[in-house]
Amino acid sequence: MPDAFTTRIVTIPTGTxxxxxxxxxxxxxxxxxxxxGRDGLLHxxxxxxxxxxxxxxxxxxSDDDLLAALHTLLPADDRWQHRHGSPGHGRDHVLPALVPPHATLPVIAGRLELGTWxxxxxxxxxxDNPERTVRLSFLG
Incomplete structure (x- = not known):
């Protein structure tokens, strides 16, 4: 029987x-x-x-629209209390309150069940960070 829980950490280059x-x-x-072929959840x-x-x-x-909306909601200026890093970096620390650092998605018969688009x-x-770590975990 396969493990009920499997996880992998990957590094994603995001650039500057x-x-x-x-x-x-x-x-x-x-x-x-x-x-x-398994059913479960991908986190x-x-x-x-x-x-x-x-x-x-x-x-x-839509990806560019998302970044534009984030610029409107979270301008990169000097209003933020968190002030290290690039100008306006404090807004980056507010981002996870609007775009959470996680998603849990259904998996049916080994396939990710996303909508068409x-x-x-x-x-x-x-x-300031040119690469990110992403943890993929399957529970099923």
Whole structure:
């Protein structure tokens, strides 16, 4: 019987620009290797105080729209109490309150059950960190 719980930590290069990075293929690959034919849950977690996980459409401009909306809600200026790092970096520490650092998704017969246009994405507005860690965990 396969393990009921399997986890993997991966490093994602995000560069020095704000980014919405599609993790869907990585999640699907993890499930093919660890949960073939099984039902359960995939938990995606970023252990960072300045990044989040979103389930959104990508490739049609929604990822850029998300970054634009975050700029409107969380401007990169000097209003923030948290002041180390790049100018406006304090807003990056507020990001996880709006884009949580985790998502739990259904897995049916070893496949991620997303809607037609949904993708699992890492949202990173912190330009001071060029790479992020993502923990993928399957429970089933």
């Amino acid at each position: 620009d704000e980014a919405v990075t599609d993790l869907t293929h990585l999640c699907e690959q993890f499930l093919r290797e660890t949960a073939p 995606v977690f970023v252990p960072h105080a300045t990044a989040g996980v979103a389930v959104i459409e990508t490739g049609a401009g 949904q993708s699992v994405c890492l949202v990173d507005t912190n330009v």
